[in-house]
Amino acid sequence: MREFLKQTFASLVGSLTSLILFVSLGAGGLLFLLIAVASRDTGPQVQDQSVLVFDLSLNITDTEPTLGTNEAISRALSDEEDTSITLRTVLDTLDKATKDQRIVALYLNGSQNSSGSSNGFATLKEVRKALERFQAAGKQIISYDVNLGEKEYYLSSIADQIFLNPIGAMEMDGFSSEQQFLKGALEKFGIGVQVLRVGKYKSAVEPFLLEKLSPESKEQSRALLWALWGEFLSTVGKSREITPKQLQGIADSQGILLAEEALQRGLVDQVAYFDEVLVELKKVTGKSEDAQSFPQINLTTYAEVDNPDTTRPYSENKVALVYAEGSIVGGQGGSQQVGSESLSKQLRRLRLDQDVKAVVLRVNSPGGSATASDIIQREVVLTREQKPVIVSMGDMAASGGYWIATYGDRIFAEPTTITGSIGVFGLLLNIQEIANNNGITWDVVKTSRFADSQTITRPKTEQELAMYQKSVDQIYNQFLDKVAESRKLPRQKVEEIAQGRVWSGVEAKKLGLVDEIGGIDKAIEYAAQQAKLGD
Incomplete structure (x- = not known):
């Protein structure tokens, strides 16, 4: 029995020792494994003599897109790649590659872009400037496309070598703007429309009232298109050593060129x-x-690589960059919206932050709620009293978008930025006729004349229209006063250039609506100077 107990005890001690040793070795092995994995997980690697690959199908936005729950889940469960990237990321990444000795060239890949670019020309202008800096550093740019659209060519034309697929084609047919009109359909189906507006160029309501463009709308659309087209012709022509007149001749005589025709015209270098x-x-x-x-390394991947230029000293003093991208609405706002409360809160926080010495407000908006725009503008004014507020306008700063921009200490715009639209409109729809035609009627009991003035079951009365028009007129006059005060312009001049008309960035500068032609980098540089941050 004693021997049995001794053997049993020895066996138990041995088992425990083995277990402890196994656990210790296992923990040590796990620790070693974690260290090994951590040592290998150093982020994307860049080889010497690498080419940076820029996919021209990328959708470039000012802010990161906000995904709804369903969209986020759908993307997570599918193989769909995120094709969006912020402009700030693109510019910083290209500038980083310009200084990185491991990057020797840039490849503009247009072969993935089957539907054409959705990026605005003001955005593309900023990207093109970054490409110019890359090229000025002595690095090559090579471009390849199958079907070369005008927006893609606006970037690709800077390349040292442009390749076009033999079976492909090239677009060179100019710009157009086509408007759909709903007046006939609304009348046919019995949908009533009443419009309130100030500004003969405020054309957003015309599709509900007319069957074709008004002379004023056609005039401003023509002027804006020619401004965009002129920028395209001069920029592309300079890179390809072709005069704007020659490019215009191609657009008028051919429009779409086959690959060999594009080569013969000097628009590309090789088929x-x-x-x-x-x-x-x-x-x-x-x-x-x-x-x-x-x-090679993709631009989106290279964006995650640490910047090799670590010589710049760290400073707690900052220039804050705030984005106003999308339609302007009250409250917090949602995806592709500028919420008055959320943006105002950002501006208040930056105003109180002692480390923030200047603010750059990036505006890329077609406008929206006048009330929401005024709430945001108030915060811009209060912030400006504490520190410089510099405005950078992207593809568009129109209507409410210009409202929130106008009190900036200095306003920057690109040549093609759609600017202004200083005007106000309201659209009042009613379904009385279509409902009555289908046997539907309403009756109402009310305590006062205007209690049901917001109903859509009938047209507005003359008294109600006068009430609404009074509000529209008041907002318009406030808009004019604010522009006159902030831009130091005579009110009469503001009235002449307002009327709901949109202007190109170049024309807006001539009229005094903006201060300087330049992109977001130029605005940030100016803000740093005003804040006396040095280099």
């Missing part, structure tokens, strides 16, 4: 398949033709 472009990319990176590939 080639992708495998032939691949040979050129290998050559740039020092690889032989029979190499399987070449060192």
Whole structure:
């Protein structure tokens, strides 16, 4: 029995020792494994002699898109890639690549873009400036596309070599704007429309009232399109050493060019398949033709790489960048909206932050609620009393978008920024006729004349229309007063250039609505100077 107990005890001690040793080794192994994994997880790697790949199908926005719950779940469960990237990320990444000795060239890949670019020309202008800086550093830019649209060509035209697929084509047919009109359909179905507006160029209501463009709407659309087209012709022509007149001739005589025609016209450098472009990319990176590939990294991936330029000293003093992108609404706002409460809260927080020495307000908005715009503008004015507020306008700063911008210490716009639209409108729909035609009627009991003035079951009375028009007139006059005061312009001049008309950035500068032509980088640089932050 004693021997049995001794053996049992020894066996138990051995088992416990083995277990402890196993657990210790296991923990140690796990720790080693974690250290090994951590040591390997250093983020994206950049090889020497690499090419930065810029997918021209990327949707460039000012702010990160806000996904709804269903959209987020759908994207997570699918293989769909996020094709959006912020303008700030694009500019910073291109500038980082300009200084990175490991990046020797940039490849503009348009072959993934089947539906055409949705980016505005003001946004593309800023990207093009970054490409110019990259090129000025002595680095090559190579472009390849299958079907080359005008927006893609606006960027690609800067390339040292432009390749176009032999079976592809190139768009060079100018710009157009087409408006749909609903007047006939609304009358047919019995939908009543009553309009309130101030400003003969405030054309947003015209589709509900007319069957074609008014002379005023056609005039401003023509002027704006020619401003955009003129910027395109001069910029592309300079890069390709073709006069604007020659490009205009191509647009008028051909419009769509086959690959060989584009080559003959000097619009592209080579007609080639992708495998032939691949040979050129290998050559740039020092690889032989029979190499399987070449060192490369996508722009979205390279954006996550640490900046090799760490020589800039750290400072607690900051220039804050705030975005107002989308329609302006009251409250918090949602996806692609500028909420008056959320943006006002941001501005108040920055106003009280002692480390923030200046604010850059980036506006990219078609407007929206006048009340919400005024709430935001008030916070801009209060912030300006404490520190410089510089405004950078993107593709559009119209109506309410210009309302919130006008009190900036200095306003920057791109040549093609859609600016102004200083005007007000209201649209009042009613369903009385369509309802009555289908046997539906209403009756009402009320305590006062205007108690049911917001109903859609009948047209507004003359008294009700007068009440609404009074409100519209008041908002318009406030708009004029604010522009006159903030821009230091005679009110009579503001009345002349207002009327709901939109202007290009270049024309807006001539009229005194903006101070300087330039992009977001220029605005940030100016803000730093005003805040006396040095370099």
